[in-house]
Every structure is written in structure tokens, then in C-alpha cells.
Amino acid sequence: MIEERYRIPKTVAIERTIFTENFVTGKDILHIGIGGAIHDLKLKSKFLSSDISNWFHSRISLRAKSIVTLELEQDNIDKFESQVPGEYICGDITDNNITKSINRKFDLIIFTEIIEHLDCYHSALGNIQNLLNPGGQLLISTINAFNIFMFMKLARRYESNHIEHTAYFSYITLNRLLSMNDFSIKEFYFSYDHPKSLFKRIVKLSLMRVFPQYSQGILLIAESSR
Numbered sequence: 001m002i003e004e005r006y007r008i009p010k011t012v013a014i015e016r017t018i019f020t021e022n023f024v025t026g027k028d029i030l031h032i033g034i035g036g037a038i039h040d041l042k043l044k045s046k047f048l049s050s051d052i053s054n055w056f057h058s059r060i061s062l063r064a065k066s067i068v069t070l071e072l073e074q075d076n077i078d079k080f081e082s083q084v085p086g087e088y089i090c091g092d093i094t095d096n097n098i099t100k101s102i103n104r105k106f107d108l109i110i111f112t113e114i115i116e117h118l119d120c121y122h123s124a125l126g127n128i129q130n131l132l133n134p135g136g137q138l139l140i141s142t143i144n145a146f147n148i149f150m151f152m153k154l155a156r157r158y159e160s161n162h163i164e165h166t167a168y169f170s171y172i173t174l175n176r177l178l179s180m181n182d183f184s185i186k187e188f189y190f191s192y193d194h195p196k197s198l199f200k201r202i203v204k205l206s207l208m209r210v211f212p213q214y215s216q217g218i219l220l221i222a223e224s225s226r
Helices: 016-023 041-048 056-061 074-081 097-104 121-129 148-155 171-180 198-210
Strands: 013-015 026-031 066-073 087-090 106-112 131-141 183-192 219-224
Touching: 016 056, 016 106, 016 131, 016 171, 016 183, 026 198, 041 056, 041 074, 041 106, 056 066, 056 087, 066 131, 074 087, 074 171, 074 198, 106 121, 121 131, 171 183, 171 219, 183 198
Parallel strands: 013 183, 026 066, 026 106, 066 087, 106 131
Antiparallel strands: 131 219, 183 219
């Protein structure tokens, strides 16, 4: 018999970008991290030469009431700020002085596909606490540690991962990390990015609808418990 503390809440798999677009509508938001890479020059070059019109950051910026973007890499900011409206700040969410640089609070902070790149979760989540308005929310997404599509590739001794990731998360580990940093989960979903090919759409979406716990990612909404 499964102990209740190990049971994953019953939920569904949602498309990450569409869900976030709807969730940010009409809100004052902080978006942490545009995307791309830092040390992997091949990935960084590919990102900087890509069309940004349909990028996640571009899409949510059109729906938010206002948007401030915190980005670690200045060349990423240079690429976006001429085409995508909003305020851009070059800085690190784990920096002890970053709240002074931003100098305002937000209804909603978007922290998607970033936490798995960090080496200091406590500093990042502490800063996020201090950047939220009372009653504000944190939308966080990351890779699902039990993503079945990664396990399939392991059969060929191939680890399907970003070369700059530092960790995998599950519902239980992410819930534990957030509670240690005075956050509580209010909504929880499994998530995916829309597959580009017809074959992948048929196979992946069908599987994730039936068994959402094997989806690509995890997405949740958290609030401060202080």
C-alpha cells in the first residue's frame, strides 16, 4: 500500500506556453531568464541567431499588463529589447543585491525552466520572496525527473538533457524545496511543449493525456507561506 505522503496529486498535463500566456494576462510580472545558454557556445550561437517572434518570452510579454525581465546575459537582452517591449535588467537572481537593482515588487513572477540551471536555490527563492507583492504568486516550471521520453533515449546511452542543467526535480522534491523556503503549492500540473512533428504530436500527446505523470515537465503555482 502506498503511503499518502508519497502519492502525487491527481492532475493533468497542460501545454506550458499556452497556460502561461493565459495566466499572465493583465498582471504586472517579472520574468526571470529569457533562455538559451551561457557556457555552451554551440547552443548560445543557435539561440542568438534564431527568430524570436514565437519565443516564450515574446509571447508572454504581449499578454502581461507590464513586464520586467531579469536576464543573466547582456547579449540575450540586446537581442530581445529592440523587438519585445518591457524593461530589461542584466543580473543574477541568486545575487544578494538583486532586489535592490530591481527595486519593485510584482503580482506574479515567472520562473520557468531556470531552477534546474542553478547551484544556489535558497538565494534565488529568498530573493523571489522579497520581490513578490503580498498575495503575489510564483509560476515555476522545470523538467520532470520521470519524463518517459528521456528514459527511452537512455536505452541508447543518450542522456537527453541540457548540458548546463544541474538537477532533476519531481513533485515531491520540488514541494520539499519550496516548503523549506517558505512557499506553498497552490496549483500543480504536469506540462509539455507542443511537439513540432505530426508523429510526435500523435504519440507524445496521447501518452501524456493518459499518463500525465510521465510528461516532459512540471508546472506549479506557489505563494508565500510567511
